[in-house]
Amino acid sequence: DSGSAKTTPEKDDLEYLTPVSIGTPPQVLNLDFDSGSSDLWVFSSELPQSSVSGQSLYDPSKSSTAEEVQGATWNISYGDQSSSNGIVYRDVVNVGGVEFKSQAVEIATTVSSQFTRDTNNDGLLGLAFSSINTVQPQQEKTFFDNILSNLDAPVWTADLKYHAPGTYDFGVIDKSKYTGDITYTDVDQSDGFWMFDVAGYGFGNSTFKAAPFKGIADTGTTLAMIPAEIAGAYYRQVKGAKLDSQQGAYVFPCDSVLPDFIFGVGNARYTIPGKFINYSLLDESDPTTCFGGLQPDMGIGFAILGDILLKSTFVVFDAGTESTPRLGFAKK
Numbered sequence: 001d002s003g004s005a006k007t008t009p010e011k012d013d014l015e016y017l018t019p020v021s022i023g024t025p026p027q028v029l030n031l032d033f034d035s036g037s038s039d040l041w042v043f044s045s046e047l048p049q050s051s052v053s054g055q056s057l058y059d060p061s062k063s064s065t066a067e068e069v070q071g072a073t074w075n076i077s078y079g080d081q082s083s084s085n086g087i088v089y090r091d092v093v094n095v096g097g098v099e100f101k102s103q104a105v106e107i108a109t110t111v112s113s114q115f116t117r118d119t120n121n122d123g124l125l126g127l128a129f130s131s132i133n134t135v136q137p138q139q140e141k142t143f144f145d146n147i148l149s150n151l152d153a154p155v156w157t158a159d160l161k162y163h164a165p166g167t168y169d170f171g172v173i174d175k176s177k178y179t180g181d182i183t184y185t186d187v188d189q190s191d192g193f194w195m196f197d198v199a200g201y202g203f204g205n206s207t208f209k210a211a212p213f214k215g216i217a218d219t220g221t222t223l224a225m226i227p228a229e230i231a232g233a234y235y236r237q238v239k240g241a242k243l244d245s246q247q248g249a250y251v252f253p254c255d256s257v258l259p260d261f262i263f264g265v266g267n268a269r270y271t272i273p274g275k276f277i278n279y280s281l282l283d284e285s286d287p288t289t290c291f292g293g294l295q296p297d298m299g300i301g302f303a304i305l306g307d308i309l310l311k312s313t314f315v316v317f318d319a320g321t322e323s324t325p326r327l328g329f330a331k332k
């Protein structure tokens with residue numbers, strides 16, 4: 001098996017939404033594919049109307065193949081303090097033509113206000129390791145883990161783009177989506193994340209510093225949260241940049257020309273264009289102050305390498321059936 005699904009960015013590439021078919025007849029919901037979590041959960045007909053503002057709802061009673069997992073519940077909270085919880089069904093799930101017949105579909109009975117406000121996001125499809133799935137009393141597997149044995153290759157790939165649709169592929173590495181070689185690096189899955197070593201960094205006219213740090217590849221995080229001292233050194237190159245203490249984030253004049261940011265994987269070097277790092281207005285009402293796509297991590301012990309970094313490359317998430325899991329990066 002292999003398949004490919006188009007993923008479309010929200011405004012400012014805040015998140016990328018991908019159509020997923022659930023049930024019989026198929027109910028299509030647009031989900032946020034998240035390599036930083038491991039629950040597939042959806043907005044549902046079981047939610048109070050006050051929690052819904054335009055999202056598509058999965059209604060298990062309208063699917064002839066839906067079966068409730070008796071007694072199962074789930075409860076998740078995310079790095080951005082959003083949260084949701086509910087009960088569990090199994091149903092047919094199809095992503096880009098790859099199908100699994102009894103995928104745990106976690107239906108929300110409660111969602112936090114950030115989700116209610118996020119009107120086009122119908123839920124999440126977790127692609128981190130199944131060890132951090134929140135279903136109790138019996139943990140469930142991610143969609144990727146469930147389809148793995150049927151895939152032509154034990155991989156899924158992310159080709160996210162700047163202000164344009166990209167693709168998530170399953171079971172195939174599409175050579176037309178990258179140039180040059182793929183550089184692979186081992187993954188430490190002990191925290192349930194795709195955690196790897198960034199070999200070092202560079203920016204502007206400074207030479208590359210081989211100062212390794214750990215980070216997770218997180219398609220569900222918008223920005224790139226990197227070690228505070230590196231973020232500080234980067235924004236010292238930007239005239240008028242300052243750390244907005246209220247936001248705990250760097251802002252700068254919107255007409256700034258931002259340096260490219262170089263990051264290393266093994267012996268390879270990749271470039272995040274400065275244009276990507278001039279992320280968005282801080283506030284719609286002030287057209288002169290802009291918000292950086294690189295920000296300091298919150299000192300949690302690892303960097304969170306989100307879409308700002310991932311969209312500058314072609315990324316292979318390789319479950320490595322014989323070997324340990326690994327991540328591959330290529331230019332494109």
Ligand SMILES: N[C@H]1[C@H](O)[C@@H](N2CCC[C@H]2CO)[C@@H]2OC[C@H]1O2
Pocket residue numbers: 015032034035036037078079080082124218219220221
């Ligand atoms: N893995 C991330 C997750 O995808 C993010 N959000 C959780 C719910 C929607 C999604 C996009 O905002 C949140 O920020 C960091 C971490 O948690």
